[in-house]
Amino acid sequence: MKILVVDDESIVLESCKRVLEDCFEVIPARSADAALEVIRREPVGVILLDIKMPGKDGMSLLREVKEKWPNIPVIVMSGYATNETVEQVSRTEAATFIAKPFTPDELVDAVAKVIEKEGKP
Amino acid sequence: MFYSFRSKIIASFLGVTFLVGIVSLLVGGHLLTKSVLGEARNRVSQDLNAAREMYDNRVRMIEVSLNITTLGYGFIVALKEKDTSDLVFRLGRIAQYGGLDFAGITDEKGQTISRIGSHSIPGKKSQSPNPIVTLALEKKTLASGAVVLSEEFLNSENPQLAERARVDIVPTPGATPAAEKVVTSGLTLSAGVPVLHEGQLLGVLYGGILLNRDEKIVDTVRGTVFRNEEYKGRSIGRATIFLKDVRVATNVPAQDGGRAIGTRVAEDVREHVLEKGERWTKQAMVITDWYITAYEPIKDISDKIVGILGMGVLEEKYVDLRWRTLASFVLITLAGMALATLLGCFLAGRIINPVHRLIRASQQVTEGSLTPDIGPVSSGEMAVLQNTFKEMVAAMGRRRAESQDRLVLSERQASVGRLAAGVAHEINNPLTGVLTYTHMLLRRKDLNEEVRADLQTIAEATERVRKIVKGLLDFSRQTKPDREQVDVNRLISSTMSLMENQALLKGVGMVFKPGHDLHMVNMDRNQFQSVLLNILINALDATKPGDTITFSTANSPVRNEADQEGIEISIADTGCGIPSEHLNKLFDPFFTTKEVGHGTGLGLSVTLGIVQRHGGTIQVASEVGKGSTFAIWVPLEGRVK
Numbered sequence: 001m002k003i004l005v006v007d008d009e010s011i012v013l014e015s016c017k018r019v020l021e022d023c024f025e026v027i028p029a030r031s032a033d034a035a036l037e038v039i040r041r042e043p044v045g046v047i048l049l050d051i052k053m054p055g056k057d058g059m060s061l062l063r064e065v066k067e068k069w070p071n072i073p074v075i076v077m078s079g080y081a082t083n084e085t086v087e088q089v090s091r092t093e094a095a096t097f098i099a100k101p102f103t104p105d106e107l108v109d110a111v112a113k114v115i116e117k118e119g120k121p
Numbered sequence: 122m123f124y125s126f127r128s129k130i131i132a133s134f135l136g137v138t139f140l141v142g143i144v145s146l147l148v149g150g151h152l153l154t155k156s157v158l159g160e161a162r163n164r165v166s167q168d169l170n171a172a173r174e175m176y177d178n179r180v181r182m183i184e185v186s187l188n189i190t191t192l193g194y195g196f197i198v199a200l201k202e203k204d205t206s207d208l209v210f211r212l213g214r215i216a217q218y219g220g221l222d223f224a225g226i227t228d229e230k231g232q233t234i235s236r237i238g239s240h241s242i243p244g245k246k247s248q249s250p251n252p253i254v255t256l257a258l259e260k261k262t263l264a265s266g267a268v269v270l271s272e273e274f275l276n277s278e279n280p281q282l283a284e285r286a287r288v289d290i291v292p293t294p295g296a297t298p299a300a301e302k303v304v305t306s307g308l309t310l311s312a313g314v315p316v317l318h319e320g321q322l323l324g325v326l327y328g329g330i331l332l333n334r335d336e337k338i339v340d341t342v343r344g345t346v347f348r349n350e351e352y353k354g355r356s357i358g359r360a361t362i363f364l365k366d367v368r369v370a371t372n373v374p375a376q377d378g379g380r381a382i383g384t385r386v387a388e389d390v391r392e393h394v395l396e397k398g399e400r401w402t403k404q405a406m407v408i409t410d411w412y413i414t415a416y417e418p419i420k421d422i423s424d425k426i427v428g429i430l431g432m433g434v435l436e437e438k439y440v441d442l443r444w445r446t447l448a449s450f451v452l453i454t455l456a457g458m459a460l461a462t463l464l465g466c467f468l469a470g471r472i473i474n475p476v477h478r479l480i481r482a483s484q485q486v487t488e489g490s491l492t493p494d495i496g497p498v499s500s501g502e503m504a505v506l507q508n509t510f511k512e513m514v515a516a517m518g519r520r521r522a523e524s525q526d527r528l529v530l531s532e533r534q535a536s537v538g539r540l541a542a543g544v545a546h547e548i549n550n551p552l553t554g555v556l557t558y559t560h561m562l563l564r565r566k567d568l569n570e571e572v573r574a575d576l577q578t579i580a581e582a583t584e585r586v587r588k589i590v591k592g593l594l595d596f597s598r599q600t601k602p603d604r605e606q607v608d609v610n611r612l613i614s615s616t617m618s619l620m621e622n623q624a625l626l627k628g629v630g631m632v633f634k635p636g637h638d639l640h641m642v643n644m645d646r647n648q649f650q651s652v653l654l655n656i657l658i659n660a661l662d663a664t665k666p667g668d669t670i671t672f673s674t675a676n677s678p679v680r681n682e683a684d685q686e687g688i689e690i691s692i693a694d695t696g697c698g699i700p701s702e703h704l705n706k707l708f709d710p711f712f713t714t715k716e717v718g719h720g721t722g723l724g725l726s727v728t729l730g731i732v733q734r735h736g737g738t739i740q741v742a743s744e745v746g747k748g749s750t751f752a753i754w755v756p757l758e759g760r761v762k
Contacts, residue, residue: 009550009551009553011550011551011553011554012550012553012554014554015553015554015556015557015558016557018557018558018561019557019561052546057706057709059706059709060706060709079545079546079547079548079549079550100549100550100552100553101549101552101553101555101556101557101583101587102553102556102557103556103557103560104557104560104561104564105560107557
């Protein structure tokens with residue numbers, strides 16, 4: 001399965017890749033435009049999205065993705081893990097939320113949960 | 122405004138003085154008139170009494186001189202013997218002593234035997250009736266008093282007398298129109314004494330004075346009663362004897378200089394005195410001057426009213442006195458009014474000047490000064506006002522300092538929050554890397570215990586860092602609302618004043634339209650202030666010089682889903698507006714149109730969070746180029762748990 005990771009920080013992209021590459025094909029994208037290009041080109045199973053990115057921000061990308069490809073689950077990452085942000089994000093159509101910094105276990109659990117949910121109709 | 126206050130004070134002082142002056146003038150004038158003229162009238166009345174006395178005395182004098190004569194023996198003899206020449210001689214003597222104009226002696230039947238005057242020894246031809254003699258014979262005793270004698274009689278006594286008695290009647294305005302043109306009878310004061318000897322009536326001795334054109338009596342009366350007092354070159358007193366209603370003896374001056382003989386008395390006097398026999402006092406125009414006059418009837422020996430005795434006092438003296446007094450009243454009033462004006466000016470100044478200074482001081486405070494000059498402190502209520510003003514300005518200054526401090530504090534807090542959030546975010550990315558790689562390493566099976574232990578240490582330390590950063594993030598915002606009853610209008614005012622200077626520097630105007638009777642709202646004051654500040658700061662960023670930001674509040678007719686009442690707060694700006702594609706992302710966390718590092722994009726999301734935690738909503742309307750309006754609805758009672 002292909003997992004698209006969208007974040008403007010390369011350390012985050014590398015960490016995700018390192019954690020997930022054993023089980024998945026991890027495709028990094030540095031910007032929303034790059035991410036869209038990937039989604040159009042290839043069948044993506046899960047999207048890991050950093051909610052704050054300069055330029056085209058994460059929220060609008062999230063909406064666009066959900067509009068055009070509603071079946072792809074999106075996991076939102078954020079460096080601001082406050083109750084508010086959690087609340088706000090939960091109102092969007094993200095599948096789940098993880099806060100940075102996360103441990104490899106947390107990341108894997110999140111992905112597994114999302115895929116499991118996806119499996120159930 | 123100041124001039125009208127001063128003039129009001131002066132006007133009221135003047136008004137009072139004027140009123141008082143007028144009242145005292147009227148009252149005083151009235152009393153004065155009454156008393157002065159009353160006095161004058163009394164005086165004239167009394168003068169009339171005196172004149173009457175004198176008149177009566179004259180009659181008595183005539184009586185006496187005749188009476189004494191009848192007692193003389195020589196006289197009796199002459200009469201008995203009808204010695205006419207002796208009688209003439211004696212009569213002459215009596216007349217001289219008594220000042221008589223006529224005198225005579227009759228026989229026991231009333232026929233004149235002898236008289237003084239031209240026809241001293243009358244013949245037997247028919248004689249004119251002699252009323253005094255007739256009465257004396259009738260009463261058989263002394264008769265005396267006023268007697269009107271016919272022209273005939275007078276002529277027979279002495280033609281000169283008849284001539285003297287003749288008075289042409291002068292038409293007088295105010296008198297009853299008369300048929301006669303001339304008075305021919307004479308008004309006399311006469312006496313008749315029956316001469317008795319040994320019980321036998323021998324005859325009647327008579328004599329008297331003709332009042333017509335007589336000057337002695339009226340002048341003597343004037344001299345005695347008025348003591349020849351003069352006023353402005355004229356005698357103040359007048360005496361008159363009227364035969365019927367014609368002046369026959371008087372010292373009232375005629376228009377041509379002489380005495381006003383022949384003029385007539387006014388109609389009302391004639392009616393009251395001559396016809397009704399009353400005493401009459403009045404103010405009258407006599408010839409040319411105004412007099413206070415008094416009249417009484419002259420009755421003859423048969424008690425018939427034959428004439429009038431009149432007295433007059435020149436009114437002018439009294440009238441002048443009255444005017445002089447009134448004039449001094451007027452002068453006093455005027456002086457009082459002048460004084461009132463001065464006093465009013467002075468008093469007004471004392472009140473206005475401190476007020477002036479306070480007004481100037483208020484203007485200074487408006488312009489920003491905290492040390493306005495209110496001038497020297499007066500006394501009394503003005504001092505209280507001045508001191509209260511000073512305290513108020515001091516309190517203002519303190520509050521302004523406080524709000525400055527609070528602004529600095531909240532700005533600092535906000536910037537700490539922003540810093541913390543920014544730093545936290547920045548740290549979290551590389552921290553992700555550290556944490557994941559450390560854990561990945563820990564998963565390897567080919568680590569010796571030492572390496573594993575060291576890695577474990579690193580992992581734990583990294584965990585701690587994660588917790589610290591999270592704590593930092595949590596600290597930078599208090600999420601639990603601290604509720605109290607808040608007057609939102611005042612909250613908005615203080616928020617506006619916090620950003621006042623910034624708005625001023627930017628040239629953007631701020632307007633507040635507070636709602637009337639706005640309900641109090643249960644809310645966290647600081648959090649809500651950050652909501653208002655956040656929207657205001659965004660508005661300031663969106664506006665340019667000349668634009669306006671308008672705050673308004675109102676009690677809302679709308680209720681929320683929990684059926685709560687609420688208020689509406691609206692913040693409208695005339696700035697650049699928000700493009701529609703941004704509108705639905707506005708409250709997203711991390712949505713920002715600013716560059717990296719210039720805004721976290723958290724402001725509006727935090728703002729929305731606060732409003733929602735209070736149970737409220739925010740709506741935005743905007744048009745590019747025209748401006749934006751943020752409408753906040755918040756329930757009075759806060760969020761229902």
